[in-house]
Amino acid sequence: MTRSKASTRMPNKISASRGRVLAIDPGFDRVGIAVLQKENSKEKVLYSDCIVTDRKAPQEQRLRQIGEELLRVIKEHAPSTLAMEKLFFSQNVTTGIRVAEARGVILYEAARANLDVFEYTPQEIKAAVTGYGKASKGDLERMVLRLVALDHKPKHDDEIDAVAVGITHLATYKGI
Numbered sequence: 001m002t003r004s005k006a007s008t009r010m011p012n013k014i015s016a017s018r019g020r021v022l023a024i025d026p027g028f029d030r031v032g033i034a035v036l037q038k039e040n041s042k043e044k045v046l047y048s049d050c051i052v053t054d055r056k057a058p059q060e061q062r063l064r065q066i067g068e069e070l071l072r073v074i075k076e077h078a079p080s081t082l083a084m085e086k087l088f089f090s091q092n093v094t095t096g097i098r099v100a101e102a103r104g105v106i107l108y109e110a111a112r113a114n115l116d117v118f119e120y121t122p123q124e125i126k127a128a129v130t131g132y133g134k135a136s137k138g139d140l141e142r143m144v145l146r147l148v149a150l151d152h153k154p155k156h157d158d159e160i161d162a163v164a165v166g167i168t169h170l171a172t173y174k175g176i
Contacts, residue, residue, distance in 0.1 A: 022079035023166030025158045028098035032158030035077040036166035043170050045148045050156040067105045074113045082110040083169035086119045120168050128168040
């Protein structure tokens with residue numbers, strides 16, 4: 001887990017709910033997003049979705065869409081922290097750069113909302129959720145669906161991954 005905190009903080013105009021985490025699986029085409037909190041020592045999903053950007057839209061419009069949707073969720077659910085999967089560069093550098101740009105938008109909106117930011121590696125997430133850091137995507141999804149109730153069937157695995165990030169944060173960070 002990596003924690004980052006801005007040294008100069010803007011006043012928070014959004015009344016944050018302590019212990020509520022905004023969890024993100026970053027991407028450019030799709031961004032998994034979830035809001036979770038602990039209730040009676042159990043993780044509860046308050047919101048989950050996947051931001052799907054228009055592949056035909058210009059890059060800057062897609063980044064704006066991510067930022068606007070993220071801001072809407074922050075205003076609606078008032079999280080106190082942001083937990084995000086760390087960027088993993090594969091062999092496709094162009095995709096990695098675009099995901100890094102999307103992460104920049106996400107971090108910018110988190111800073112504007114005065115959220116503490118935590119990052120977790122894919123192995124940390126898999127270990128926290130399944131007990132095994134090299135678990136398969138299928139194993140992770142099955143365990144997420146066992147641990148929390150979702151009010152709908154996720155259309156994309158990015159949404160499940162965001163919920164897994166939130167579960168990881170609630171299970172590992174004790175400052176909540």
